[in-house]
Amino acid sequence: MQPVSGAALELGGQCDSTTVMVFTIKGGRVVDPANGCDAVGDVHVDGERVADRPGGATEAAVIDAAGLIVCPGLIDMHVHLREPGGEHKETIETGTQAAAAGGFATVACMPNTSPVMDSVETIQLVRQRAKEAGYATVLPIAAITVGRGGRDVVDMASLCDAGAVAFSDDGDGVEDDDVMLEAFRLAAQLDAVIIQHCEYKALSAGGVMHAGEVADRLGLPGLDPRSEEAMIERDIRLVRETGARYHIAHVSTAKAVELVRRAKAEGLPVTTEVCPHHLLLTHEACANRDPNTKMHPPLRSAADVEACLTGLADGSIDCIATDHAPHAAEEKSRGFLKAPPGIVGLETSLALAIEAVVASGRLSWADLIQRMCHRPAEILGLPSPSLGAGQRADITLIDPELQWEIDPAGMHSRSRNMPFAGWRVTGKAVATVVGGQLVYLDAAQSSRACGLISRLN
Ligand SMILES: [Zn+2]
Structure with missing residues (x-):
């Protein structure tokens, strides 16, 4: 290191x-x-x-x-720090060093750790480790369901009291309608935000990259964009019913962006984020079968990239988040089919975002900073970032x-x-x-x- x-x-x-x-x-x-x-x-x-x-x-x-x-310290609301349980990939210490080096003063970390962050004890452990070893403020996100198993909703009230800033089963979507409805109802009572990794496994199963001409050419199993879009549609229906605050993790398809745009126009409390790689790379980047181009959601078509850029510029997409997903070299060297999906992003996010939206004239610096600082703060219910005296x-x-x-x-x-x-x-x-x-x-x-x-x- x-x-x-x-x-x-x-x-x-x-x-x-x-x-x-x-x-x-x-x-x-x-x-x-x-x-x-x-x-x-x-x-x-x-x-x-x-x-x-x-x-x-x-x-x-x-x-x-x-x-x-x-500017006020940047905030990344979607990172995987891997601790506890995945310390060969990242620790809270190394992950927050990467955050600080990328300009991030605050990161929110996902609960797909081992053990899963579904208990007060694990949330407290992560907060304690961050206090001892952190180079950035670490805000834990608790799981929606016990063990991220998709069946039993966690004790959200206790987890909020322990310091969880949001709830997500990231890595998996909550597929069961009744479980999701219960989670939204509980979250609405607590004014907590649900962050959904939108993917129906029945539609994406076996897919390793975006379904389309590149996957066909390479002979690799494609991942149907409907797996993302169908869950967003289901969730928006449940948000309409419950009024819960709902945030879509790593939006990646043109239709998904349009669904968010319409939900916002309807006045629903729906927000979303986009990752820098979904603003700069298409599925063509997978042509050399480099496992470092394998991620979930996958790199999409040029039309999807354009829709993400447009959505970010017009405010349909609220913010930029990295989905920083460290994996050991040995794990990523298993070939495209077997390598785990995901890439690290904390130290490249700002430069890539500048390239994608500032250099191209789509956003001003102030707009970029809002999408990498103020909007994530608002979504997570943090005080509004400011450089005013006393802040x-x-x-x-x-x-x-x-x-x-x-x-x-x-x-x-x-x-x-x-x-x-x-x-x-x-x-x-x-x-x-x-x-x-x-x-x-x-x-x-x-x-x-x-x-x-x-x-x-
Ligand atoms: Zn995810």
């Missing part, structure tokens, strides 16, 4: 560090949509909070942010011009499964502040913050 950056680690890798940091992020382009701000300015940090003036120290440390974008100092610094090559070997995640190796991209998170602690500083960029580093070392 590569260290984040020696300096950053020493400065305050642990989110619960008691070191009080006082510094000013100077002369950056401050993009703070909650305060209607997009202008060059300074952001002052005093301890855990944003301050309205430089801190009390006579010579407060300074991060020179000239040329950088300064928690969760801050991401982005170099919008930095050109870099995606190199899996240089990543902080324990796993390296991604289809973007060798891509030349522009734009990168160069520093991440969580609760006033500088948890990541791009080593190559550290000269910008040398005043801070030298002073605090």
